[in-house]
Amino acid sequence: MDNESVIQISNLTKIYRDFWGRKKVRALNSLSLEVKKGEIFGLLGPNGSGKTTTLKLLLGLLFPSEGEIKVLGQPASNVEKNEHIGYLPEESYLYRFLNAEETLDFYGRLFKMSAEERRERSAELIEKVGLGHAKKRQLKEYSKGMTRRIGLAQALINNPDLVLLDEPTSGLDPLGTDDMKRMILELKAQGKTVLMCSHLLADVQDVCDRIAILYGGELKVMGRVEDLLKEQDETQILTSRLSDEAIKEIEQVVAKHNGKVGTIDHPTATLESLFLKTVQESKERPGQRFVPDTQEKKAAE
Amino acid sequence: MSFDPIPYDLFDALKHFLTVFGSTMFIALIVCLLVGVLTRGVKGIGDVFLGILDFFNQITHLSCRRIWSLSTLTIRESLRQKILFVFIIFAVLFMFAGWFLAGAADRPDLQIQSYIDFVLKAISWLVIPIILLLSCWSLPEDIRLRTIHTVVTKPVYRIEIVIGRMLGFTLLGSAILLVMGTVGYIWINRQVPESVQANLVSKVPIYGEIKFTDREGAPSAGLNVGDIWMHRSYIEGATKARAIFTFKDIDESDAINDELNLQSSFEAFRTHKGNMEKGGILYQFIFVNKDKGLRVDTAPLINKEYLENRLKINRKIMHESEDGKEKVEVDIFDDLVDDNGNLTIEVQCLEAGQLLGMARSDLYIRTPDHAFISGYSKAIFGIWLPMVLVIMLGVTISCFVKGPVAILTTMTIVLVGFMSKEYMAEILSGKMQASGAIEAWYRLITHMNSQTPLPDGPVKFMIQIVDMGIINFLWLCQQIIPNFGIFSNMREYVIKGFDVSWDAALLPGIVTVAAYILPCLIVSFYSLKLRELEAK
Ligand SMILES: Nc1ncnc2c1ncn2[C@@H]1O[C@H](COP(=O)(O)OP(=O)(O)OP(=O)(O)O)[C@@H](O)[C@H]1O
Ligand SMILES: [Mg+2]
Numbered sequence: 035m036d037n038e039s040v041i042q043i044s045n046l047t048k049i050y051r052d053f054w055g056r057k058k059v060r061a062l063n064s065l066s067l068e069v070k071k072g073e074i075f076g077l078l079g080p081n082g083s084g085k086t087t088t089l090k091l092l093l094g095l096l097f098p099s100e101g102e103i104k105v106l107g108q109p110a111s112n113v114e115k116n117e118h119i120g121y122l123p124e125e126s127y128l129y130r131f132l133n134a135e136e137t138l139d140f141y142g143r144l145f146k147m148s149a150e151e152r153r154e155r156s157a158e159l160i161e162k163v164g165l166g167h168a169k170k171r172q173l174k175e176y177s178k179g180m181t182r183r184i185g186l187a188q189a190l191i192n193n194p195d196l197v198l199l200d201e202p203t204s205g206l207d208p209l210g211t212d213d214m215k216r217m218i219l220e221l222k223a224q225g226k227t228v229l230m231c232s233h234l235l236a237d238v239q240d241v242c243d244r245i246a247i248l249y250g251g252e253l254k255v256m257g258r259v260e261d262l263l264k265e266q267d268e269t270q271i272l273t274s275r276l277s278d279e280a281i282k283e284i285e286q287v288v289a290k291h292n293g294k295v296g297t298i299d300h301p302t303a304t305l306e307s308l309f310l311k312t313v314q315e316s317k318e319r320p321g322q323r324f325v326p327d328t329q330e331k332k333a334a335e
Numbered sequence: 336m337s338f339d340p341i342p343y344d345l346f347d348a349l350k351h352f353l354t355v356f357g358s359t360m361f362i363a364l365i366v367c368l369l370v371g372v373l374t375r376g377v378k379g380i381g382d383v384f385l386g387i388l389d390f391f392n393q394i395t396h397l398s399c400r401r402i403w404s405l406s407t408l409t410i411r412e413s414l415r416q417k418i419l420f421v422f423i424i425f426a427v428l429f430m431f432a433g434w435f436l437a438g439a440a441d442r443p444d445l446q447i448q449s450y451i452d453f454v455l456k457a458i459s460w461l462v463i464p465i466i467l468l469l470s471c472w473s474l475p476e477d478i479r480l481r482t483i484h485t486v487v488t489k490p491v492y493r494i495e496i497v498i499g500r501m502l503g504f505t506l507l508g509s510a511i512l513l514v515m516g517t518v519g520y521i522w523i524n525r526q527v528p529e530s531v532q533a534n535l536v537s538k539v540p541i542y543g544e545i546k547f548t549d550r551e552g553a554p555s556a557g558l559n560v561g562d563i564w565m566h567r568s569y570i571e572g573a574t575k576a577r578a579i580f581t582f583k584d585i586d587e588s589d590a591i592n593d594e595l596n597l598q599s600s601f602e603a604f605r606t607h608k609g610n611m612e613k614g615g616i617l618y619q620f621i622f623v624n625k626d627k628g629l630r631v632d633t634a635p636l637i638n639k640e641y642l643e644n645r646l647k648i649n650r651k652i653m654h655e656s657e658d659g660k661e662k663v664e665v666d667i668f669d670d671l672v673d674d675n676g677n678l679t680i681e682v683q684c685l686e687a688g689q690l691l692g693m694a695r696s697d698l699y700i701r702t703p704d705h706a707f708i709s710g711y712s713k714a715i716f717g718i719w720l721p722m723v724l725v726i727m728l729g730v731t732i733s734c735f736v737k738g739p740v741a742i743l744t745t746m747t748i749v750l751v752g753f754m755s756k757e758y759m760a761e762i763l764s765g766k767m768q769a770s771g772a773i774e775a776w777y778r779l780i781t782h783m784n785s786q787t788p789l790p791d792g793p794v795k796f797m798i799q800i801v802d803m804g805i806i807n808f809l810w811l812c813q814q815i816i817p818n819f820g821i822f823s824n825m826r827e828y829v830i831k832g833f834d835v836s837w838d839a840a841l842l843p844g845i846v847t848v849a850a851y852i853l854p855c856l857i858v859s860f861y862s863l864k865l866r867e868l869e870a871k
Pocket of ligand 1: 064079084085087124277
């Protein structure tokens with residue numbers, strides 16, 4: 035059943051009130067959306083547009099002011115549905131006095147998992163998020179990115195069918211971002227549903243099937259990523275380095291087909307790819323420096 | 336005097352609990368329905384009932400596995416917050432206490448009392464405040480840091496978080512108490528000199544019921560001599576006035592070395608100076624067994640005032656038979672205890688013109704002593720009970736207010752419950768006021784003299800209804816605050832050298848704590864259910 039909907043939101047409105055019940059902020063206004071099984075859905079929007087609010091409403095952490103929510107066919111306030119949900123909060127809200135293993139074991143025990151299962155699963159997840167070296171250290175000693183990683187491991191402890199990720203890549207280094215994206219795609223391959231929110235467009239573009247863009251608590255755009263981006267009416271050709279004559283010839287060919295050449299230049303590698311390459315090589319050959327410092331080179335001469 | 340051996344009426348307590356609990360729940364229900372209807376219309380009524388069902392649904396589906404993991408989390412949290420530092424304070428206290436307490440009293444039994452008193456006070460003054468802070472602080476902190484978000488998005492009922500916390504703190508507190516209690520026990524045993532070790536026991540008293548007869552022998556309430564000790568009634572000497580004590584369930588096992596041990600503390604009231612040399616007023620015990628028609632009196636005894644009179648009576652008493660011809664031997668336990676196991680002892684004052692005053696607690700049968708540990712461990716249990724109650728209240732209150740406020744509120748409840756329960760009871764019983772609040776306002780506004788009766792009519796009716804409501808509401812508020820005084824009874828027993836009575840101290844303590852379990856669960860359930868777990 036591909037078309038089974040996992041999340042159904044209709045006319046959801048959320049108004050934050052203060053202690054006396056006075057209205058403070060209308061964080062969501064009449065939001066309706068649906069997430070299908072097996073889909074990776076991205077919720078985009080600038081800061082304060084209501085992404086986190088939407089996730090919290092889905093989890094029953096907040097109560098809607100109006101509208102209906104169905105998650106895995108259940109109302110949001112139902113606790114049993116959480117058996118199949120994994121949630122990575124905006125900041126990893128974890129107990130700082132536990133170490134990585136204890137953390138996973140604790141959350142594992144909240145599910146119906148045997149000690150054996152918990153041990154296996156947490157060892158596996160700790161490896162997966164790359165914290166094998168730090169699994170005995172208390173979380174209060176962790177850096178932001180490390181906390182983020184253990185946060186993700188915690189969200190996956192129960193092998194959930196639906197994963198809700200609130201800015202999964204925030205605080206992660208590019209390598210971590212890459213891992214994260216790979217893991218999200220892996221989840222999709224296993225037939226899981228992912229709802230993630232982010233404002234890092236590149237991340238979303240790489241992994242999401244469908245996106246919605248929120249602005250000021252209202253839904254502005256929703257659709258398949260390819261469909262939404264197709265309207266850019268351009269073609270890009272990447273070749274090996276060409277001589278000036280060859281470029282001239284190409285311009286003529288383009289003109290013959292009623293096209294117009296935009297920019298032609300010799301691309302530099304992106305910082306991202308350089309970074310990724312360096313880290314990759316450091317892993318393979320530890321203790322070596324790959325790109326000599328330009329200053330040092332001069333001094334040597 | 337908090338040392339009060341009146342047996343506890345469980346049935347009465349249950350009735351009382353049901354009244355208070357029932358009416359509170361009823362008021363809460365009415366308020367909820369009103370709010371529901373006002374905010375959601377007719378649908379509100381259905382929502383309220385669904386909400387009630389939800390409580391039962393969750394309470395019956397609690398998972399021990401989850402509660403256990405939440406309580407171990409709580410314990411771990413406290414341990415990693417270095418809670419065990421309290422042992423250092425404890426150790427330091429004890430190192431110095433020996434010096435201060437040595438020679439604090441001139442009688443060995445009082446010296447023992449001061450040691451026991453110190454140990455029990457030190458333990459409870461260390462454990463209860465610390466546990467109070469922990470239990471009030473923990474949940475609000477969890478909400479403030481939003482770590483609770485990661486937990487409630489797992490398949491966990493919110494009430495399980497509360498129960499897990501309560502259980503965790505209880506276990507932690509119990510462990511601390513156990514260690515401190517053991518250290519305290521060893522310390523007391525070391526401090527008490529070899530020569531008076533024999534005094535380190537738990538006396539086991541049996542108290543009876545008391546009745547009086549007047550000078551003609553007719554039932555009465557005894558005489559009131561207008562003394563400050565209103566609780567004692569007096570019997571006149573050399574008349575038929577008697578105080579009649581009836582002790583239940585007496586048998587041989589209550590004898591010590593084949594002797595019946597009676598301990599009395601009667602108070603004399605003199606109408607003339609009398610013979611002072613003999614050291615007190617003469618009186619006599621008369622054992623009465625109506626079933627066998629026996630009346631056996633003891634030799635005249637002297638009531639030493641301001642001291643405990645301990646009287647050992649051999650179980651075999653020589654007694655002149657009815658016709659006065661021969662002496663027969665009667666056995667207290669075989670012959671004088673009646674068919675229902677009751678031993679009736681009449682007290683008669685022998686001196687004309689003198690009165691002897693007594694209350695129920697002034698005469699008891701001392702049965703074979705229990706080891707000191709018996710009373711001591713119950714006194715520690717008497718610290719454990721209020722600790723558990725404090726945990727339950729603290730965690731419950733912290734479900735709906737922030738940490739500091741929760742601490743203040745819980746502390747206030749403990750203090751009020753400890754000190755002014757009786758005072759409040761007096762106000763509310765109507766002894767201390769002439770009219771209700773609304774009536775007073777009405778008189779103030781209309782310049783009406785407080786002696787003039789209110790004119791009959793709807794106004795008077797309304798005022799009375801509202802005033803009744805206010806008084807009842809205040810009564811309810813007062814009843815809701817636990818009576819912490821009950822728990823200090825247990826300590827009192829042990830300090831005075833007694834074993835702790837089940838009826839008069841343990842049972843009421845246990846029942847008091849038990850009575851708060853359900854209300855605390857209900858309050859915390861709804862405060863977490865109706866609350867968005869955002870730090871506000
Ligand atoms: N607890 C709260 N009380 C009051 N207002 C809040 C609360 N939480 C969020 N808001 C408001 O709701 C709106 C939406 O907030 P939300 O956290 O959902 O934004 P977001 O899209 O997640 O932003 P970001 O990208 O910064 O994470 C904001 O205007 C915010 O100020
Ligand atoms: Mg956010």
